[in-house]
Amino acid sequence: xxxxxxxxxxxxxxxxxxxxxxxxxxxxxxxxxxxxxxxxxxxxxxxxxxxxxxxxxxxxxxxxxxxxxxxxxxxxxxxxxxxxxxxxxxxxxxxxxxxxxxxxxxxxxxxxxxxxxxxxxxxxxxxxxxxxxxxxxxxxxxxxxxxxxxxxxxxxxxxxxxxxxxxxxxxxxxxxxxxxxxxxxxxxxxxxxxxxxxxxxxxxxxxxxxxxxxxxxxxxxxxxxxxxxxxxxxxxxxxxxxxxxxxxxxxxxxxxxxxxxxxxxxxxxxxxxxxxxxxxxxxxxxxxxxxxxxxxxxxxxxxxxxxxxxxxxxxxxxxxxxxxxxxxxxxxxxxxxxxxxxxxxxxxxxxxxxxxxxxxxxxxxxxxxxxxxxxxxxxxxxxxxxxxxxxxxxxxxxxxxxxxxxxxxxxxxxxxxxxxxxxxxxxxxxxxxxxxxxxxxxxxxxxxxxxxxxxxxxxxxxxxxxxxxxxxxxxxxxxxxxxxxxxxxxxxxxxxxxxxxxxxxxxxxxxxxx
Numbered sequence: 254x255x256x257x258x259x260x261x262x263x264x265x266x267x268x269x270x271x272x273x274x275x276x277x278x279x280x281x282x283x284x285x286x287x288x289x290x291x292x293x294x295x296x297x298x299x300x301x302x303x304x305x306x307x308x309x310x311x312x313x314x315x316x317x318x319x320x321x322x323x324x325x326x327x328x329x330x331x332x333x334x335x336x337x338x339x340x341x342x343x344x345x346x347x348x349x350x351x352x353x354x355x356x357x358x359x360x361x362x363x364x365x366x367x368x369x370x371x372x373x374x375x376x377x378x379x380x381x382x383x384x385x386x387x388x389x390x391x392x393x394x395x396x397x398x399x400x401x402x403x404x405x406x407x408x409x410x411x412x413x414x415x416x417x418x419x420x421x422x423x424x425x426x427x428x429x430x431x432x433x434x435x436x437x438x439x440x441x442x443x444x445x446x447x448x449x450x451x452x453x454x455x456x457x458x459x460x461x462x463x464x465x466x467x468x469x470x471x472x473x474x475x476x477x478x479x480x481x482x483x484x485x486x487x488x489x490x491x492x493x494x495x496x497x498x499x500x501x502x503x504x505x506x507x508x509x510x511x512x513x514x515x516x517x518x519x520x521x522x523x524x525x526x527x528x529x530x531x532x533x534x535x536x537x538x539x540x541x542x543x544x545x546x547x548x549x550x551x552x553x554x555x556x557x558x559x560x561x562x563x564x565x566x567x568x569x570x571x572x573x574x575x576x577x578x579x580x581x582x583x584x585x586x587x588x589x590x591x592x593x594x595x596x597x598x599x600x601x602x603x604x605x606x607x608x609x610x611x612x613x614x615x616x617x618x619x620x621x622x623x624x625x626x627x628x629x630x631x632x633x634x635x636x637x638x639x640x641x642x643x644x645x646x647x648x649x650x651x652x653x654x655x656x657x658x659x660x661x662x663x664x665x666x667x668x669x670x671x672x673x674x675x676x677x678x679x680x681x682x683x684x685x686x687x688x689x690x691x692x693x694x695x696x697x698x699x700x701x702x703x704x705x706x707x708x709x710x711x712x713x714x715x716x717x718x719x720x721x722x723x724x725x726x727x728x729x730x731x732x733x734x735x736x737x738x739x740x741x742x743x744x745x746x747x748x749x750x751x752x753x754x755x756x757x758x759x760x761x762x763x764x765x766x767x
Contacts (some may be wrong), residue, residue: 299363299750299751300363300364300365300383300384300385300752300755301362301363301364302341302362302364302384303341303342303362303364303384303385303386304362307342307358307359307362307364308320308342310358311342311344311355311358311386314344314351314354314355314358315344315345315346315347315351315354315355316345316346316347316351316392317344317345317392318342318343318344318345319342319343320341320342320343322339324343325339325340325341325342325343325387326339327372328340328343328367328369328372328379328381328387328389329379329380329381329387330372330379331372331373331374331375331376331377331378331379331380332372332373332374332375332434332637333374333375333376333377333636333637333638333639333723334636334637334638334639334684335376335377335380335721335722335723336380337380338380338381338382339381339387340367340381340384340385340386340387341381341384341385341386342386342387343369343386343387343389344386344387344388344389345389345391345392346388346389346390346392346393346504347392347393348393348504349465349467349473349504349505352388352390352467352502352504353467353471353473354471355386355388356388356467356468356469356470356471356502357470357471359385359386359752360469360470360471360750360752363750363752364384364385364386364752365381365382365383365384365385365386365752365753365754365755366385366386366388366498366502366752366753366754367379367380367381367385367386367387367388367498367754368388368390368439368440368443368498368502368503368753368754369387369388369389369390369391369440370390370391370410370411370436370437370439370440370441370443371391371413371434371435371436371437371440373432373434373435373436373440374440374444374718374719374721375637375639375641375718375719375721375723376715376718376719376720376721376722376723376724377721377722377723377757378443378444378497378498378719378721378722378754378757380721380722380756382722382755382756382757383755383756385752388502390409390410390411390437390439390502390504391411391437392411393409393410393411393412393439393504394409394411394412394413394416395408395409395412396408396409396412396416396417396420397409397505399420399421399424399426399510400479401424401425401426403479404426404509404510404511404512405462405479405507405508405509405510406421406428406507406508406510407505407506407507407508408438408505408506408508409439409504409505410437410438410439410440410442410503410504410505410506411437411439412437412438412439413435413436413437413438414428414430414431414432414435414436414438414441415435417438417508421510425512425513426510426511426512426513427510427511427512427513428460428508428510428511429450429453429454429460429511430446430447430448430450430451430454430456430457430460431448431449431450432446432447432448432717433448433449433622433625438506438508439503439504439506441457442457442461442464442493442494442495442503442506443493443494443495443496443497443498443503443719444457444495444497444717444718444719445457445458445494445495445717445719446717446718446719447672447675447677447716447717448672448717449546449548449618449621449622449672450545450546451672451674451675451677451717452538452544452545452546452547452672452674452675453543453544453545453546453579454511456717457494457495458491458494458495459509460508460509461477461490461491461494461506461507461508461509462477462478462479462480462481462490462507462508462509463475463476463477463478463479463490463506463507464476464477464490464493464494464503464505464506464507465503465504465505465506466493466500466501466502466503466504467501467502467504468500468501468747468748469501469747469748469749469750469752469753474489474501476489476490476492476493477489477490477507478507479507481509492743495719496758497719497720497721497754497757497758498753498754498757499744499748499753499754499755499757499758499759500743500744500747500748500753501747501753502753514545514579514580514581515580515581515582516579516580516581516582516583516585516586517545517577517578517579517580517586517611517614518577518578518586518587518590518607518608518609518614519546519575519576519577519578519607519608519609519613519614519617519618520575520576520577520578520590520605520606520607520608521568521573521574521575521576521605521606521608521617522573522574522576522594522597522602522603522604522605522606523568523569523571523572523573523574523602523603524571524572524573524574524597524600524601524602524603525571525572525601526572526601526654527549527551527552527572527650527653527654527657527669528650528651528653528654529572529600529601529602529650530549530572530573530574530600530602530673531549531649531650531653531654531673532600532650533574533596533597533599533600533602534547534549534574534646534649534673534674535646535647535649535650536596536599536600537592537593537596537597537674538646538674539646540592540596542589542592542593542596543578543579543580543589544576544577544578544589544593544674545577545578545579546575546576546577546618546674547574547575547576547577547672547673547674548574548575548576548621548670548671548672548673548674549572549573549574549575549653549670549671549673549678550572550573550575550621550624550668550669550670551572551653551657551668551669551670552570552571552572553631553660553666553667553668553669554624554627554628554668554669554670554681555568555569555570555571555572555573556570556631556668557624557627557628557630557631557668558620558621558623558624558627560627560630560631561620561623561624561626561627561630563616563619563620563623564616564619564620565616565617565620574597574602574673575617575618575621576590576593576605577614577618578590578593590605624668624670624681625637625639625679625681627668628666628668628681628683629681629683631666631668631683632666632683632684632685634685634686635683635684635685636683636684637681637682637683637684638681638682638683638684638696638697638700639679639681639682639718640679640680640681640682640699640700640703640704641677641679641714641715641716641717641718641724642656642677642678642679642680642703642704642706642707642712642713642714642716643675643676643677643678643707643712643713643715643716643717644676644707644710644711644712645676645710645711645712646675646676648676648710648711648712649673649676649678651710652703652706652707652710652712653669653678655706656669656680656699656703656706657669659699659702659703660680660699663695663696663698663699664695665682665692665695665696665699666682666683667680667681667682667696667699668680668681669681672716672717675716676712676716677716677717680699680700680703682696682699682700684696704724704727704730705730708727708730708731713731714727714728714730714731719758720757720758721757721758722756722757725756725757725758725759725760728740728758728759737759740758740759741759741761744758744759744761745761
């Protein structure tokens with residue numbers, strides 16, 4: 254069926270490649286702004302093609318290769334509205350050495366390489382805009398070392414967040430970065446992920462101590478180490494974290510671990526207005542209360558939350574703040590909670606509703622993590638245009654208020670929720686294949702105005718999802734032309750052939766989409 258295993262290979266014909274979108278019913282969303290992402294680049298003269306000979310050599314160099322259409326489609330399709338653009342072939346690696354072999358073969362043939370972890374990204378990161386080889390790292394799932402006394406570990410890039418924490422369950426340690434999806438740790442590092450616990454533990458940038466990465470010419474580079482700080486040379490670790498596979502293929506990570514809290518409690522609090530909830534969050538942070546999680550959902554997100562299958566009771570249809578407090582004792586947790594409640598009360602917040610047992614807390618946060626899919630379920634069969642604004646805390650209330658008014662004025666479905674504790678929030682804009690061009694245009698206007706509103710107050714167009722192909726056009730607005738030019742210079746220096754995930758973050762070749 255077009256699939257190749259264990260070092261033997263055939264290649265799908267170019268006709269099959271062209272027919273794949275229609276064969277698999279590729280999403281072609283209404284509206285030119287979305288349709289533009291559905292087409293592979295038509296002009297990329299500097300790239301080579303995936304020949305039968307290359308597929309055969311890849312089969313000898315790595316654990317497995319496949320040209321099966323459905324497998325290729327899966328590897329070009331993320332969790333968002335961006336249309337699937339499949340690679341020509343998928344290659345699985347099990348070691349850094351196999352990644353080196355794949356990269357060298359692709360460099361020799363000038364064929365693009367698209368690294369793949371678990372496919373949960375949201376900005377078109379895995380689209381094969383110029384075709385090429387999808388390098389699947391999911392088989393690189395070994396936990397190589399755990400140093401309990403130093404609270405760090407070393408893992409291969411394909412290890413998932415939940416797999417690592419399961420492995421750590423008897424050590425009293427956790428890796429707390431929690432984006433919701435059970436993403437691969439290599440993918441989380443590549444996208445600079447964070448999630449609900451970032452207000453306390455930071456993002457992947459603060460929790461990656463070092464990496465092993467394969468560069469575009471096949472050289473292996475090791476960055477960082479196990480020390481908690483260093484002033485030695487350029488910080489290449491943080492250059493790679495958030496680079497989205499455009500500067501190197503991360504194959505191993507040295508990660509910072511954290512102790513499990515001794516005491517923990519969670520609570521929810523409702524507000525009459527979304528802005529009131531956002532102001533309460535600002536007050537909590539300004540008072541120095543060390544909240545572990547701080548999530549704010551608007552009334553439409555609560556409606557989606559209530560309608561979706563879950564193991565917690567329905568909530569009032571009001572803007573709601575989810576809080577978690579941790580500490581070394583029950584007394585310290587109670588003290589934090591009392592101060593936070595006082596901040597909420599000043600902004601019209603309700604009494605706290607508590608979830609004190611571990612099982613209750615797990616159910617509450619599991620339900621919170623389904624909010625994205627619950628939002629999509631408001632329009633069954635939809636995919637999500639996912640915004641990712643991050644603003645200074647003092648601006649959160651006004652930006653969220655203006656965005657909520659925008660959603661209402663445009664008369665679209667758009668639940669709002671996010672990690673209010675670090676100023677990062679999302680509007681989920683479900684879009685259907687059958688939506689009119691006018692409806693899709695309204696969704697795009699909301700997204701565009703939100704990004705520009707965010708940048709106007711000194712924020713970022715993406716707090717945790719990354720740039721990919723979807724937000725590339727906003728990078729000059731956020732950083733300026735000179736900064737983007739420097740990024741392009743770095744990209745060109747490390748990847749002069751532009752074979753590492755081309756068309757993402759910055760593009761140094763032809764326009765990546767037609």
